Amino acid sequence: MKIVLLAGDGIGPEIVAQAERVLLFLKQQGLKIELEPALLGGCAVDATDEPFPEATRKLAAEADAILLGAVGSPRYDTLPREKRPEQGLLAIRKALNLFANLRPVMLYPELADVSTLKPEVVAGLDILIVRELTGGIYFGQPRGIEYQEGQKVGFNTMHYSEAEIQRIAHIAFQAARKRNGKLCSIDKMNVLECTQLWRDVITEIAQSYPDVELSHMLVDNAAMQLVRDPKQFDVMVTGNMFGDILSDEASMLTGSIGMLPSASLNDQNKGLYEPIHGSAPDIAGKNIANPLAAILSVAMMLRYSFNEEEAALKIERAVQATLRQGYRTEDIYEIGLKKVGTIEMGDRVLANLQV
Numbered sequence: 001m002k003i004v005l006l007a008g009d010g011i012g013p014e015i016v017a018q019a020e021r022v023l024l025f026l027k028q029q030g031l032k033i034e035l036e037p038a039l040l041g042g043c044a045v046d047a048t049d050e051p052f053p054e055a056t057r058k059l060a061a062e063a064d065a066i067l068l069g070a071v072g073s074p075r076y077d078t079l080p081r082e083k084r085p086e087q088g089l090l091a092i093r094k095a096l097n098l099f100a101n102l103r104p105v106m107l108y109p110e111l112a113d114v115s116t117l118k119p120e121v122v123a124g125l126d127i128l129i130v131r132e133l134t135g136g137i138y139f140g141q142p143r144g145i146e147y148q149e150g151q152k153v154g155f156n157t158m159h160y161s162e163a164e165i166q167r168i169a170h171i172a173f174q175a176a177r178k179r180n181g182k183l184c185s186i187d188k189m190n191v192l193e194c195t196q197l198w199r200d201v202i203t204e205i206a207q208s209y210p211d212v213e214l215s216h217m218l219v220d221n222a223a224m225q226l227v228r229d230p231k232q233f234d235v236m237v238t239g240n241m242f243g244d245i246l247s248d249e250a251s252m253l254t255g256s257i258g259m260l261p262s263a264s265l266n267d268q269n270k271g272l273y274e275p276i277h278g279s280a281p282d283i284a285g286k287n288i289a290n291p292l293a294a295i296l297s298v299a300m301m302l303r304y305s306f307n308e309e310e311a312a313l314k315i316e317r318a319v320q321a322t323l324r325q326g327y328r329t330e331d332i333y334e335i336g337l338k339k340v341g342t343i344e345m346g347d348r349v350l351a352n353l354q355v
């Protein structure tokens with residue numbers, strides 16, 4: 001199995017290095033994998049003048065799975081948009097048709113005190129956010145900034161076809177069926193036509209899943225409910241932008257954005273796996289970033305692309321053991337526990353994998 005490693009920018013190389021150690025350990029244990037580094041994002045712009053170079057496109061298309069750190073840096077914010085790192089990320093998602101982004105929001109009990117909510121409100125929290133990833137306002141045309149009647153006007157288009165909504169709906173209903181049988185679809189149908197269609201299509205698809213209890217919620221209310229009573233949710237399904245925003249919000253219920261992994265899948269379960277966070281330029285190069293989201297993304301890769309459930313669980317247990325032993329990067333640190341850097345956190349997870 002070929003895995004392409006896209007370290008990316010900022011803290012990307014630091015956290016991917018720790019995830020790579022986990023992959024190399026599994027390889028030593030007999031997992032048949034080959035790792036191949038490639039460029040995406042700002043590092044690719046520096047080397048090739050393109051955020052998603054042809055060589056990466058080819059490797060990604062041939063790979064069985066991809067692990068990404070994160071892309072982006074303020075250094076590139078003045079480049080023309082098509083040259084910016086984030087466009088490279090959007091382009092690889094589109095090129096591989098990775099329309100289904102799974103973002104599990106799971107609280108490790110060891111982190112109950114660092115959650116932004118009271119321990120009793122988050123105890124046992126386990127939500128799955130299903131985010132549509134290749135459509136919506138991040139991709140819709142037309143888009144741009146242009147002069148109209150003597151002033152600049154900026155515009156983007158939120159666009160979803162029935163087919164795009166149907167396929168993400170099936171992913172979400174099937175996930176709900178395997179979990180607690182509850183699906184909440186998030187939209188803004190009171191204002192946006194595009195999300196009226198979203199609600200209509202989700203409601204139609206629900207007829208094929210009578211065993212799943214479907215509810216709908218407007219996104220502003222959903223943002224509030226997530227911090228009021230998050231355990232009311234089991235699976236949440238939503239479009240690209242709302243899912244992006246709600247998952248960052250939800251991450252803090254688990255203690256830190258540095259804890260949330262994700263899987264971006266196409267219809268052949270080919271996947272790109274990445275933490276939900278960005279390149280965190282404010283902490284890059286300091287050996288303080290939390291590598292656990294990247295390591296947990298490897299667990300998702302094993303589960304979804306390689307059908308290696310046992311190995312996935314082994315990684316998740318090693319992460320939990322590390323937390324139980326009191327090791328914490330700065331973002332999840334509490335007084336009295338053992339503060340470690342990115343590399344030492346990797347050391348500790350590896351040590352727990354070895355037992």
Ligand SMILES: NC(=O)C1=CN([C@@H]2O[C@H](COP(=O)(O)OP(=O)(O)OC[C@H]3O[C@@H](n4cnc5c(N)ncnc54)[C@H](O)[C@@H]3O)[C@@H](O)[C@H]2O)C=CC1
Nearest residue numbers: 070071072073086258277278279280281282283289290331
């Ligand atoms: N998937 C990707 O590659 C993504 C890339 N970005 C890009 O990343 C750059 C920075 O974006 P921001 O808005 O600052 O979001 P960000 O997610 O990079 O950082 C937000 C805050 O969370 C902290 N943080 C993030 N990951 C952490 C970790 N593993 N451990 C400890 N703390 C962590 C950061 O230090 C920062 O204070 C931008 O260029 C943005 O476009 C943003 C989100 C996703």
Ligand SMILES: CC(C)CC(=O)C(=O)O
Nearest residue numbers: 072086089090244276277
């Ligand atoms: C940088 C964006 C393209 C994506 C993002 O924020 C995300 O996927 O979470």
Ligand SMILES: [Mg+2]
Nearest residue numbers: 244245248276
């Ligand atoms: Mg995001």
